Amino acid sequence: DPVPVLTIDGPSGSGKGTVSRLAAARLGWHYLDSGALYRAVGAAAARAGLDLADVEALARLTRDTRIEFREDPDGELRVLVDGEDATDALRTEEAGAAASTIAAIPEVREALKDRQRGFRRPPGLVADGRDMGTVIFPDAPFKVFLTASAGERAERRYKQLKGKGVSVTMDGLLREILARDARDADRAVAPLRPAPGAVHIDTTGLGIDEVVERVLAVVAS
Ligand code: C5P
Numbered sequence: 334d335p336v337p338v339l340t341i342d343g344p345s346g347s348g349k350g351t352v353s354r355l356a357a358a359r360l361g362w363h364y365l366d367s368g369a370l371y372r373a374v375g376a377a378a379a380r381a382g383l384d385l386a387d388v389e390a391l392a393r394l395t396r397d398t399r400i401e402f403r404e405d406p407d408g409e410l411r412v413l414v415d416g417e418d419a420t421d422a423l424r425t426e427e428a429g430a431a432a433s434t435i436a437a438i439p440e441v442r443e444a445l446k447d448r449q450r451g452f453r454r455p456p457g458l459v460a461d462g463r464d465m466g467t468v469i470f471p472d473a474p475f476k477v478f479l480t481a482s483a484g485e486r487a488e489r490r491y492k493q494l495k496g497k498g499v500s501v502t503m504d505g506l507l508r509e510i511l512a513r514d515a516r517d518a519d520r521a522v523a524p525l526r527p528a529p530g531a532v533h534i535d536t537t538g539l540g541i542d543e544v545v546e547r548v549l550a551v552v553a554s
Contacts, residue, residue, distance in 0.1 A: 337457040340465035343479035346486025348536050353461035355545045365452040367462035372423040373400045373414045375431030388440040395444035437520040466528030475552050478527035481536045
């Protein structure tokens with residue numbers, strides 16, 4: 334039997350990351366944070382000073398950048414890019430914007446395809462992103478599409494970043510979230526769309542635990 338996959342797609346701030354990690358832990362499955370791959374490539378491209386129009390060089394960089402996930406002793410997921418811990422740098426809104434810019438380039442997406450599919454190992458995988466259910470794992474038996482109002486997503490991001498000591502304003506965050514939504518939904522390749530058959534969960538006003546239960550119910554059904 335093919336290894337089961339639970340895809341969790343949705344816009345930034347919908348709670349995907351936290352919910353996906355908790356669901357993976359409850360199921361005892363592996364976890365793929367596909368956004369971190371795009372963030373890592375975006376940061377690597379910026380550091381290398383690559384011209385975003387040079388798609389050949391970008392594709393090469395995408396293939397050559399080493400990206401590893403490691404869980405630290407207190408259970409936090411760290412992202413190592415070419416051997417260096419880049420977790421905190423990759424979490425900024427700036428890194429998110431850089432990711433969504435290079436994520437619109439078909440050659441970059443193509444170069445990341447096999448790497449993402451490589452995370453599908455027994456006993457199962459929870460894959461979090463924008464096109465997990467539509468492009469990367471179209472045959473996944475379990476698909477969820479998470480949403481939340483833009484205001485609530487900005488508020489969650491605000492708390493998250495504030496907690497990490499990053500200085501941001503609600504207004505700025507809301508603007509950035511709406512701009513990134515538009516870029517992700519309007520791009521020609523792999524735009525953010527619910528996969529056919531995906532279970533929609535609107536997380537506005539719901540606590541994390543409630544969302545995790547609803548997501549796990551999709552796997553149990
Ligand atoms: O999920 P996260 O906010 O970390 O993703 C950062 C950006 O990477 C997104 O705004 C999106 O443009 C891109 N991305 C994508 N496809 C994925 C995951 C992320 O295009 N599967």
